[in-house]
Amino acid sequence: MTLQRIHTFRSRITILTGGLLLSLSLVLVTSSYYVASTRLSNASGEYLVGISQSISNMLTANLIEREREIILLSKRLSLYQSDNLSELQQTIDQIKNSYKHYAWIGFANADGVVLASSDGLLKGADVSQRPWFINGRSGPFIGDLHKALLLESLLPKPEDGSAIRFVDFSAPVINEDGKLEGVVATHANWLWAKEVLSSSFTEASKTKEIDMYIVNNDGDVLYPDNHLGDISVPTTLPKDGQFESLIWQDGKDYLTSTAFVDSPESTHLGWRIVVRQPVAIAMSTVNELHKLLLTLGIISTLFCMILAYRLAGMLSFPLERLAGTAKRIQQGDKNVTFQEDNQLHEVTSLSRSLQDMMLSLLDREQTLLQLNSTLEAKVQSRTAQLEATNQSLKAIVRQDRLTQVYNRLALDEELIKHYELARESGNQFAIIMVDADHFKKINDQYGHTIGDKVLKRMAAVLKNLVDNSGIVARFGGEEFTVLLPNTDVENAQKMAEILREHIEKTEMADGLYITASFGVAMYSADDDHYEQVLNRADAALYKAKETGRNKVVFSY
Ligand SMILES: Nc1nc2c(ncn2[C@@H]2O[C@H](COP(=O)(O)OP(=O)(O)OP(=O)(O)O)[C@@H](O)[C@H]2O)c(=O)[nH]1
DSSP: OOHHHHTSHHHHHHHHHHHHHHHHHHHHHHHHHHHHHHHHHHHHHHHHHHHHHHHHHHHHHHHHHHHHHHHHHHHOHHHHHSSSOHHHHHHHHHHHHHOTTEEEEEEEETTSBEEEEGGGTTTTOBOTTSHHHHHHTTSOEEOOOEEOSTTTTTSOOOTTOOOOEEEEEEEEEEOTTSOEEEEEEEEEETHHHHHHHHHHOOHHHHHTTOEEEEEOTTSOEEEOGGGTTTOOOOSSOOOTTOEEEEEOTTSOEEEEEEEEOOOOTTOOOOOEEEEEEEHHHHTHHHHHHHHHHHHHHHHHHHHHHHHHHHHHHHHHHHHHHHHHHHHHHHTTOOSOOOOOOSSOHHHHHHHHHHHHHHHHHHHHHHHHHHHHHHHHHHHHHHHHHHHHHHHHHHHHHTBOTTTOSBOHHHHHHHHHHHHHHHHHHOOOEEEEEEEETTHHHHHHHHOHHHHHHHHHHHHHHHHHHHGGGSEEEEEETTEEEEEEESOOHHHHHHHHHHHHHHHHHSEEETTEEOOEEEEEEEOOTTOSSHHHHHHHHHHHHHHHHHTTSSSEEEEO
């Protein structure tokens, strides 16, 4: 997307909507993840607590049951007071057969000598130094888990090859006199604890990677046997019935719960059930939920962005159409109109305003064009008038006021022009100087008014005869000059003679006739200035005057 496209109404709404929804989704996903993970963590922890307490309860019940059994056995004094102890032997055998995890049941006298025992094992042996005997003399006793010593070689090996281990239960046999008759004891095979824990292992527990441990007061792991020695529980464990997230010795984070195994009142074993589950497994559901929510958030954001893009398009389309119309008008198309949008009031209002503005501008443009054309016509008219005035002024400036022929100024301009032309093209021109003879007498005799009339008449004769073949100018006073372009000596002489004749024959005023003298000169390529031609014509005129007047003299 180019920078220009980003700065469109549509793109901005889309990006804004996407950003808001993405932010909202992230907030929702994060908060829901937090709530779900907290709840799931609590639920998982409570689940582990439930397992640990359940196992604890089962073990406690079992310990109490075993202790109760040994206490009951110790109370049956008659069994210990018969001579051959046969009834005791029978009872021991019955009890052993009633509970499969009893590995050994026996009775030792006050000196610690075994007098009766299951299967006769250790009969006659001295057990006075065994903890169960020492502690059992003073009251009911439960011994911590230990390996079989004396019975190790006498009992069948466990199938898994592990060492035989017992939990001892013992109780004193006190006669009616309060004297110690001996100590009766059972060795419960540790398999019973394994059985209890195995029953707690469900398929769900296995798939959830839940591990269960029994640890004693010293923190030693009693169960499971295959982890003995290579695993240790964290030194600080959660309080009874609670759970925590703890780092174990493998460096992994585990949700961990503990439950104390309640020992019978007589003995404090201090066993604890420890149940753990990797936090990653416990939180896997939350992580899946998190991924799902994130995916849904992104999909819904994209979906909403597409919707926003379409919606923004619907909103921006009338504006884009107005912009397009405005552009067409800018390019000179005056036949377009701003279309109204019936759905959006603001756009309709804008469209009408633009239409009104356009009509107003077009109206003003039309007025301006009209004003412009009027102004142009006025300027043209004024220019024409000025040109006419100029022409008129020019003509006036170049005209002799009395005779209406060219004046000296115009004569000089014409001479310069034809002199340049002659120098460029080689075409010759002729100058005829005309001077009225004895004009002073006319003035003197008839007055200046008649003199003026004669001069006007004389100019008119010259002008009529020369016509388009040349120009006539008043040189000054009663003297005229005729300029004949593109001519030769013969034509010039001929024209001078014609002029002389007509002046002579023309009645200049009532009954008044005059003559005039003529001096003719031709342009020469040797001339450096037109005045040289004038001077030669003037000299010829002077000569005509000198030699009798009313004649044409040519300057060679
Ligand atoms: N009425 C009138 N007379 C003029 C005008 N301009 C010059 N004159 C007169 O023309 C006369 C010219 O006289 P001159 O120069 O002596 O020459 P001329 O009398 O014509 O004699 P030649 O030229 O020698 O034949 C003068 O008397 C001027 O006063 C004019 O505009 N009107």
